[in-house]
Amino acid sequence: MRFNSLSNSNTPPSEPDETLTLGGGNSPISVTPDYTSLLSDQILTIILSNLTKCQQISSCLVCKRWSRINGGLVKSLRLLDWEFLDSGRLALRFPNLIDVDIVQACIISPRNSGICFSNKFVSIHVNSFISNNGFIWKPDFLGTRLVDRGVQILAQGCPNLRKLVLLGASKEGLLSIANECLALQELELCSCTDLDLKGLAGFRNLQILKLIGSVNGLYDSVISDIGLTILAQACPRLLKLELVGCEGSYDGIKAIGQCCQMMEELTLCDHRLEGGWLAALSYCTNLKTLKFQSCKSIDPNPGPNEHLGSCPTLEELHLERCQLRDKQGLGALFSVCKAVRELVFEDCWGLDNNSFSAASICRRVMSLSLEGCSLLTMDGFDPVVLSWKELKRLKVVSCNNIKDSAMSPEVATLFSLLKELKWRPDSKSILSSGLEGTGVWQKGGRSFKI
Known part of the structure; x- marks a missing residue:
């Protein structure tokens, strides 16, 4: 693959001349230049911040740069996957979080179940409401050590937190x-x-x-x-x-x-x-x-x-x-x-x-x-x-x-x-x-x- 440099072109942006040659063939394919690359991160941040939430989610798929900038715009998050926090990816993906709720991720429940147990605090997917001894089912939670380790990772990666919802954290x-x-x-x-x-x-x-x-x-x-x-x-x-x-x-x-x-x-x-x-x-x-x-x-x-x-x-x-x-x-x-x-x-x-x-x-x-x-x-x-x-x-x-x-x-x-x-x-x-x-x-x- 070979891209011609935009900076070496004498053609104005309205007449793009970038070409993409595949497999050594002689038939070039026209490629539209990325005009947003001319915008600074600060200007692009202002533009993306005016989108609706649904539009911001879609714009994350445009390129890595847009995904990174959109991640910086996210202020509030409810965590559903504990591995996302434990691996350190949460703080890298969303560095400016100020409001985080990790309760849902601390509850061990099957993801593909069609039964949902809900109250005013959480909604949990379960296999059955009845346990082996005949009593109503109660969920399992992550261990205290695992929760404390995740909380520490979160604190180090998101030091600007203003609000936090925790389950099972110790002293x-x-x-x-x-x-x-x-x-x-x-x-x-x-x-x-x-x-x-x-x-x-x-x-x-x-x-x-x-x-x-x-x-x-x-x-x-x-x-x-x-x-x-x-x-x-x-x-x-x-x-x-x-x-x-x-x-x-x-x-x-x-x-x-x-x-x-x-x-x-x-x-x-x-x-x-x-x-x-x-x-x-x-x-x-x-x-x-x-x-x-x-x-x-x-x-x-x-x-x-x-x-x-x-x-x-x-x-x-x-x-x-x-x-x-x-x-x-x-x-x-x-x-x-x-x-x-x-x-x-x-x-x-x-x-x-x-x-x-x-x-x-x-x-x-x-x-x-x-x-x-x-x-x-x-x-x-x-x-x-x-x-x-x-x-x-x-x-x-x-x-x-x-x-x-x-x-x-x-x-x-x-x-x-x-x-x-x-x-x-x-x-x-x-x-x-x-x-x-x-x-x-x-x-x-x-x-x-x-």
């Missing part, structure tokens, strides 16, 4: 990340033990931490008060903390409140905390947002209200997909959060008139959102909402037992004073037809959505 693996990735701000840990959390002490700029303890159907990992205390002492600069499937009690939450004094947001998902832990929330002196997600109970034994304390800086309280049948625990929560400004209930079971009435202790509520609360009626809704003199925003969606026909004149008057209203309790609501043509939700200082 040594976490320390290797802390030593290399000084800019890391967000970390998510799955399947780790109390003592593994000692590796968090090396992180200097960690601000967001998600700790996933036990996950039904996936793995059983215990995070207790020991781990929560280690976490609190290792991460005093935390701003956001999410605990999923974690055990513990008053002592663990108290340690977090005392040590993490900058923490503004706390999320508890499917928690297994012992009774009496609610009183420890008063130690979170700067807490602004508190979220409960998929919790079977709030606090089975909160104790007397005079010992609970309160969170004076709290602004938002979210309850999503929680069981609220325990009236005592819910009442204790409202007592601790009585300074809250925004209340959100989403698809919560057991929220009836009696339990919702306990929210009247929160005198400063400015925004209320109710969605999927089918047990609540106007008899319980009216007195609580009317007691909130500062209420400005209201959202009621898919609450089938709240009827327009049972609306009192006082509530109707309140609606006219709100800054924002979204009223769709059921498909038969007639309030929308009553406001049709008025334009009250389209212009002016108030926003109404029906």
